Amino acid sequence: MKLLHALNLTALTAALLLPSAASAAAEPGYEPLRSGLETLGAKLDWDDEDRTVVFKLKNGISGIVTIGEKEYRLAGKKGELDGEVRLVNESTQVPAALWKLITEENGKYQNDPKAPKFFEVQAAVETEAVANGEDAADDPAIWVDGADPSKSKLIATNKAGGVLVYDLEGKQLQSYPTGKMNNIDLRYDFPLGGSKVDIAAATNRTTNTIDVWSVSGETGELKDILAEPIASKMSEVYGFSLYHSLRSGKFYALVLGKKGEFEQYELADNGSGKVTGKLVREFQLETQSEGLAADDEYGTMYIAEEDTGIWKYSAEPDGGLKPLAQVDIADGRRLQDDVEGLTLYYGADGQGYLLASSQGSNSYAVYKREGANEYVSNFTIEDGPAVDGTSETDGIDVIGFGLGAKYQQGIFVSQDDANLENGEKINQNFKIVPWEAIAKGLNTPAASAQVDPRKLVKRGE
Ligand code: CA
Ligand code: CA
Ligand code: CA
Ligand code: CA
Ligand code: CA
Ligand code: CA
Secondary structure (H helix, E strand, O other): OOOOOOOOOOHHHHHHHOOOOOOOOOOOOEEEHHHHHHHOOOEEEEEOOOOEEEEEOOOOOEEEEEOOOOEEEEOOEEEEOOOOOEEEOOEEEEEHHHHHHHHHHHOOOOOOOOOOOEEEEEOOEEOOOOOOOOOOEEEEEEEOOOOOHHHOEEEEEEOOOEEEEEEOOOOEEEEEOOOOEEEEEEEEEEEEOOEEEEEEEEEEOOOOEEEEEEEEOOOOEEEEOEOOOEEOOOOOEEEEEEEEOOOOOOEEEEEEEOOOEEEEEEEEEOOOOOEEEEEEEEEEOOOOEEEEEEEOOOOEEEEEEOOOEEEEEEOOOOOOOOOOEEEEEOOOOOOOOOEEEEEEEEOHHHOEEEEEEEHHHOEEEEEEOOOOOOEEEEEEEEOOOOOOOOOOOOOEEEEOOOOOHHHOOOEEEEEEOOEEEOOEEEOOEEEEEEHHHHHHHHOOOHHHOOOOOOOOOOOOO
């Protein structure tokens, strides 16, 4: 389903495109949608191509209906009506039962003390654009240089072509045409051939495999370290995270498929200094899910079901097949579908944040990392003097560790759907925001700013 993000309509397009005629009498059992929504003060948009009406109520809850269909979405949930949504004399009419549900949703969260909050930041740097047009840049991962953090690197995917390595100024250092690489992640100190190496791994949609490399920090060079390909059982590999269990010391590849499949592979040295992957857990989500992030300290993982919301699971292979909790629902307020990239900000003493790309609202939702993942705020990355803002973000990554003078509290990295250069749209890229700017918006105490990703501590149960 195509969601429109420009919900602010000009009167002109409304008059031209939106099925209107408030005067048209509703059919028996039906209510006119547009005039009703206008009375509620909702914003709405008509997509001529898809014949859909997308609306956002004043409390932020969103919905979508399609002419000729019984299926609708409201407040992050799919439903089915007895009758089809109709177009009568240019007026969109919905079954009265749906109109009742809309007015019920509209009545929620009046004077809500926990209403979503939004703040704005700007990016300091952007990477060079990827080599392919259309929707190509996808998911970044931050590799921290332990010896000289200012020389840290970004390792990112181009889902039309491979893996790219950038420096912190956004300059491309390496390009590996390894296939349609979707999501990527990395971990430190993987035991291999008697020593410890930093590894990066990614889902490869060309070969339907999980690819694993060692990372040479100085040059950003990646080396294939697999004994044999790790071939997935699912129809199309998609979302990805690594997980280093501080409970067992073991490393895992966590994989999501385009049809909601989940697979967990234990990664280990085969005895000859090469990596093998062994399937140790699998389960099924209801719908397409991509965003995935594992919390090594708490032994948990978060999954973004794109149209639904965020789930929290155990990350351990014996952690069960059902979620521990639902963190949030994509009802349009804090999260608007698709829910995409997820990442974890490790703060001191087990505190920190879970961040999620709310693609439909061009923003990022922030939750507490610990406990019940209480909602904190949303933020947007707006146009700045040097770098354009972000929209419809796929992958994100964050690090709460100083990366030199420019990024003393770390960075947040975000894919951008529409990369502008002198007002013209060029190929996509990744934006770097100094964490300081986000910390300010979140009122994060400065003391919680530094956690070395190589020195994580087991916490919780
Ligand atoms: Ca995209
Ligand atoms: Ca997606
Ligand atoms: Ca979707
Ligand atoms: Ca942009
Ligand atoms: Ca993606
Ligand atoms: Ca730009």
